[in-house]
Amino acid sequence: xxxxxxxxxxxxxxxxxxxxxxxxxxxxxxxxxxxxxxxxxxxxxxxxxxxxxxxxxxxxxxxxxxxxxxxxxxxxxxxxxxxxxxxxxxxxxxxxxxxxxxxxxxxxxxxxxxxxxxxxxxxxxxxxxxxxxxxxxxxxxxxxxxxxxxxxxxxxxxxxxxxxxxxxxxxxxxxxxxxxxx
Amino acid sequence: xxxxxxxxxxxxxxxxxxxxxxxxxxxxxxxxxxxxxxxxxxxxxxxxxxxxxxxxxxxxxxxxxxxxxxxxxxxxxxxxxxxxxxxxxxxxxxxxxxxxxxxxxxxxxxxxxxxxxxxxxxxxxxxxxxxxxxxxxxxxxxxxxxxxxxxxx
Numbered sequence: 001x002x003x004x005x006x007x008x009x010x011x012x013x014x015x016x017x018x019x020x021x022x023x024x025x026x027x028x029x030x031x032x033x034x035x036x037x038x039x040x041x042x043x044x045x046x047x048x049x050x051x052x053x054x055x056x057x058x059x060x061x062x063x064x065x066x067x068x069x070x071x072x073x074x075x076x077x078x079x080x081x082x083x084x085x086x087x088x089x090x091x092x093x094x095x096x097x098x099x100x101x102x103x104x105x106x107x108x109x110x111x112x113x114x115x116x117x118x119x120x121x122x123x124x125x126x127x128x129x130x131x132x133x134x135x136x137x138x139x140x141x142x143x144x145x146x147x148x149x150x151x152x153x154x155x156x157x158x159x160x161x162x163x164x165x166x167x168x169x170x171x172x173x174x175x176x177x178x179x180x181x182x
Numbered sequence: 183x184x185x186x187x188x189x190x191x192x193x194x195x196x197x198x199x200x201x202x203x204x205x206x207x208x209x210x211x212x213x214x215x216x217x218x219x220x221x222x223x224x225x226x227x228x229x230x231x232x233x234x235x236x237x238x239x240x241x242x243x244x245x246x247x248x249x250x251x252x253x254x255x256x257x258x259x260x261x262x263x264x265x266x267x268x269x270x271x272x273x274x275x276x277x278x279x280x281x282x283x284x285x286x287x288x289x290x291x292x293x294x295x296x297x298x299x300x301x302x303x304x305x306x307x308x309x310x311x312x313x314x315x316x317x318x319x320x321x322x323x324x325x326x327x328x329x330x331x332x333x334x335x
Binding site: 049050053058060065072084085086094167170 | 220228231253
């Protein structure tokens with residue numbers, strides 16, 4: 001692990017290099033990305049094209065949002081991939097979350113999950129997300145810093161996946177409300 | 183102070199957007215919001231962390247102000263602008279609507295520089311103008327393409 005001190009604004013920070021080889025973390029991202037694309041095209045179509053794009057993008061945006069808030073100073077709880085800088089593979093890694101969010105919405109709609117069963121559905125998916133994060137951490141995609149632990153992600157998943165259910169009902173409701181009514 | 187300014191400015195734009203007549207449907211509004219967040223966060227992180235051209239202060243208040251601007255204020259202004267473009271306006275009015283996000287971004291950029299939140303290194307304000315024009319153009323392009331998907335089903 002290499003360290004390099006630089007000054008950003010008035011806070012001294014260190015650029016960390018975890019590795020500089022094309023290895024497990026890159027393969028994990030590429031595999032995840034391919035899986036996302038395959039899932040998107042192989043699942044029978046269930047939503048309009050616009051809604052499909054939104055459900056896919058929801059996961060991507062969450063990845064971008066958290067990796068540009070929790071993983072940057074002043075908190076900087078984790079780094080993504082080989083260095084603490086923003087690399088092409090980091091950019092690609094956010095797009096693999098798209099498949100996750102699409103399948104989440106797809107199954108929620110496919111099995112017509114009732115609101116009273118939603119907390120259980122959210123818990124199951126939070127555990128799936130937890131398992132995937134553990135796999136990604138083992139592969140070297142995430143490097144935790146400043147005392148952050150994998151288990152801290154669970155409440156974040158519960159909150160984020162709950163907000164996805166709210167988004168699902170918002171979009172579903174908007175499709176049934178006449179245009180002039182909005 | 184920067185955080186309060188960012189939050190209140192964002193909230194003012196949210197109030198204005200809530201009062202505006204909407205020509206975009208909910209899904210299109212969400213799309214513009216999402217794509218703005220993706221484009222803005224990746225570009226500014228690249229400019230800051232990798233290229234060290236627009237270096238931001240990493241103290242908590244300043245960092246939070248930057249996050250609010252990138253993930254709430256700018257996407258909201260762009261959403262307003264894209265929404266405004268869907269209305270029946272004269273080309274002069276449409277030009278004003280199109281230039282609104284760029285003017286807002288430049289205003290924030292200038293204010294943040296004055297407050298010491300952002301420091302430019304080997305970078306000119308004109309480059310910022312060109313960058314903001316490019317980013318807004320890219321987001322308009324994506325929004326236009328997404329609106330076409332409505333016809334595709």
